[in-house]
Amino acid sequence: MEPIIEIRNLSKIYTAKERKGVFRGKKKKIEALKNINLDIYKGEIFGLLGPNGAGKTTLIKCLTTLLLPTEGTVRINGYDLIKDENSVRASIGCMLMGERGLYWKLTGKENLEFFAALYHVPRKIRKQRIKEIVELLNLEDIIERPVESYSSGQKMKLAFAKSLINKAPVIFLDEPTNTLDVYSARELRSIVKDLNKKGHTIVYTTHQMSEAEELCDRVAIIDRGEIIALGTINDLKNSIKKESVIKIEGIIKEETYNIIKNLKITKKAAISSSNGFSKLTIVTENARRALPEIIKILLENDSTIQYISPEEITLEDVFIAKTGRSLSQDTRVI
Amino acid sequence: MTEFTLRSNLDAMYTVFLARVRILSRYRGWFLMDIILPIFLAAMPILLGRAVAGTSMEGNFLKNVGTANYVAYMVIGANLFMVVSNSLWHFGFWLRNEMQMGTLESLYLAPVNKIIILGGVAMYTTLRSLISFFLAFTLGCFIFRVNPFQGDIGIAFLFLLVGLIPVYGLSFLYGSLVLKLKEAEALINIGQWVIGFLMGIFFPVTVFPRILRFIAEIFPPTWMNNGVRSALLGLNYFLGEWYLDLAVLWAFCIIMPLAGYYVFISIEKSIKKNEGVGKF
Numbered sequence: 274m275e276p277i278i279e280i281r282n283l284s285k286i287y288t289a290k291e292r293k294g295v296f297r298g299k300k301k302k303i304e305a306l307k308n309i310n311l312d313i314y315k316g317e318i319f320g321l322l323g324p325n326g327a328g329k330t331t332l333i334k335c336l337t338t339l340l341l342p343t344e345g346t347v348r349i350n351g352y353d354l355i356k357d358e359n360s361v362r363a364s365i366g367c368m369l370m371g372e373r374g375l376y377w378k379l380t381g382k383e384n385l386e387f388f389a390a391l392y393h394v395p396r397k398i399r400k401q402r403i404k405e406i407v408e409l410l411n412l413e414d415i416i417e418r419p420v421e422s423y424s425s426g427q428k429m430k431l432a433f434a435k436s437l438i439n440k441a442p443v444i445f446l447d448e449p450t451n452t453l454d455v456y457s458a459r460e461l462r463s464i465v466k467d468l469n470k471k472g473h474t475i476v477y478t479t480h481q482m483s484e485a486e487e488l489c490d491r492v493a494i495i496d497r498g499e500i501i502a503l504g505t506i507n508d509l510k511n512s513i514k515k516e517s518v519i520k521i522e523g524i525i526k527e528e529t530y531n532i533i534k535n536l537k538i539t540k541k542a543a544i545s546s547s548n549g550f551s552k553l554t555i556v557t558e559n560a561r562r563a564l565p566e567i568i569k570i571l572l573e574n575d576s577t578i579q580y581i582s583p584e585e586i587t588l589e590d591v592f593i594a595k596t597g598r599s600l601s602q603d604t605r606v607i
Numbered sequence: 608m609t610e611f612t613l614r615s616n617l618d619a620m621y622t623v624f625l626a627r628v629r630i631l632s633r634y635r636g637w638f639l640m641d642i643i644l645p646i647f648l649a650a651m652p653i654l655l656g657r658a659v660a661g662t663s664m665e666g667n668f669l670k671n672v673g674t675a676n677y678v679a680y681m682v683i684g685a686n687l688f689m690v691v692s693n694s695l696w697h698f699g700f701w702l703r704n705e706m707q708m709g710t711l712e713s714l715y716l717a718p719v720n721k722i723i724i725l726g727g728v729a730m731y732t733t734l735r736s737l738i739s740f741f742l743a744f745t746l747g748c749f750i751f752r753v754n755p756f757q758g759d760i761g762i763a764f765l766f767l768l769v770g771l772i773p774v775y776g777l778s779f780l781y782g783s784l785v786l787k788l789k790e791a792e793a794l795i796n797i798g799q800w801v802i803g804f805l806m807g808i809f810f811p812v813t814v815f816p817r818i819l820r821f822i823a824e825i826f827p828p829t830w831m832n833n834g835v836r837s838a839l840l841g842l843n844y845f846l847g848e849w850y851l852d853l854a855v856l857w858a859f860c861i862i863m864p865l866a867g868y869y870v871f872i873s874i875e876k877s878i879k880k881n882e883g884v885g886k887f
């Protein structure tokens with residue numbers, strides 16, 4: 274297969290000022306991307322999956338010419354990212370900052386006309402192009418209204434529409450379903466699939482693994498600026514043995530989790546809690562042999578076990594097996 | 608595949624211009640301010656002059672400045688100051704607003720050269736500044752009973768048009784500061800008074816001490832201001848003849864926008880090396 278995006282040794286370092294008091298400040302280097310190497314192939318839906326602060330947005334901003342990489346080279350659609358900046362830009366459509374990036378005082382249509390001109394869509398076909406996009410996304414009712422009167426989800430949709438204006442071979446979507454309700458999110462994903470069928474290559478970031486599982490042909494899991502896993506969803510899931518994962522749901526205290534985490538038989542363990550209800554995932558050599566000991570510890574420590582499940586392996590389990598943290602945990606580089 | 612043609616580039620520039628005009632039309636109050644402010648600005652020294660010097664004002668003014676028509680002098684100064692200040696203001700405000708709305712990032716994603724976008728915005732600030740100049744000037748002349756059709760109107764107009772071009776250079780410089788410091792209001796508030804002072808809105812820069820006068824003379828709007836006044840009120844050009852003064856302005860026309868654009872692009876690059884234009 275032919276790569277449409279080739280990333281070689283890409284690194285990005287931010288320098289940020291740390292504030293200490295009103296006047297004192299210290300410069301600090303943040304390594305947001307560490308030596309990324311990646312090929313994305315023509316015609317695939319590629320998922321970038323990772324927890325908050327992993328470096329997904331930074332990677333996308335580097336690929337879309339918004340940031341200059343500190344090191345490395347990138348080719349997109351055959352063009353060099355630095356030397357052929359405008360050809361790269363013409364080859365990509367982007368939805369990067371949710372509902373930001375639109376002119377609120379202009380109507381939806383005026384926004385699309387504006388960006389069509391900036392993307393050099395010839396006048397003759399502009400009207401038709403906009404009409405197609407409006408129909409595809411069902412924007413008929415709102416398109417003549419100023420954007421400031423839109424709901425958050427409607428602004429998201431218009432931002433999505435904007436990313437389609439130049440019919441680019443590659444489309445970058447950075448957490449496009451973030452503020453959409455379940456129904457609209459599903460609708461957007463199905464449009465993404467259709468676009469993909471029409472030949473667009475899609476790069477899609479998310480921190481919801483279910484979304485990645487539903488949509489993507491291949492995913493890269495990014496953590497702390499590094500790609501820690503790469504492959505098709507099935508490859509990744511098969512990379513850990515089903516017998517080795519234990520999932521327990523119930524009321525589990527932090528100390529109990531710490532005890533389990535430090536057991537000899539535990540390879541990796543992660544917990545995610547909401548409203549006092551926890552989901553504990555443990556990766557071991559052999560689940561069947563480890564289970565009695567873990568249950569014993571849980572009971573000794575007054576845990577309430579509601580569910581022990583030999584469930585299907587998910588991408589989240591892959592992440593836990595690699596990092597020992599759950600995806601919902603904040604893992605910003607500090 | 609996208610084709611980059613001269614036509615599609617010009618179309619992009621026109622679109623940026625048109626979008627600005629459309630947005631302005633949705634905030635009509637701004638335009639009214641543009642017209643009314645210079646009248647208040649001119650009223651202050653005119654009334655002060657009447658209060659302090661009374662009827663001897665005209666004689667003193669003639670002796671020191673070269674024209675008895677101090678009212679016209681102030682009206683012209685105030686209006687030209689507004690043209691310069693507005694051009695900077697509109698540009699800085701535009702940039703700051705684009706940063707905050709996230710649209711600056713959208714512009715940076717588009718396959719157009721920065722010069723096309725800056726050109727579109729410059730077209731808009733020119734049109735807006737010129738329209739408000741003519742409206743405010745006419746209204747000012749009417750209120751203060753000055754005859755606007757005196758002197759060499761053609762030459763005055765030439766000074767105004769040619770003088771506006773270096774102002775874009777200044778706007779780009781100012782824009783670079785806004786890009787870097789992520790701040791517009793404080794910058795323009797300080798800048799505004801420095802500009803007004805240097806270009807001599809209410810007095811001839813010949814009254815400045817040597818050093819200050821030198822600084823004023825490397826500041827292009829000073830030449831525009833003096834040129835327009837000299838043409839309309841028959842004062843002295845800096846270099847004796849109108850075409851010599853105009854030649855200096857032409858030189859600024861080449862130097863200033865190039866310098867401004869160069870600084871803008873360099874600052875932009877240094878920002879992209881770090882956090883990018885999305886930060887606000």
Ligand SMILES: Nc1ncnc2c1ncn2[C@@H]1O[C@H](COP(=O)(O)OP(=O)(O)OP(=O)(O)O)[C@@H](O)[C@H]1O
Pocket residue numbers: 287288289303304305323324325326327328329330331332480605606607881882883886
């Ligand atoms: N402008 C900046 N200056 C300094 N550090 C930054 C800047 N932008 C991002 N970072 C840091 O770089 C790292 C990666 O951030 P990035 O926004 O790429 O993460 P992300 O994967 O998109 O996260 P999220 O899921 O929250 O969107 C983080 O540690 C973040 O704090």
Ligand SMILES: [Mg+2]
Pocket residue numbers: 329330331447
């Ligand atoms: Mg992000």
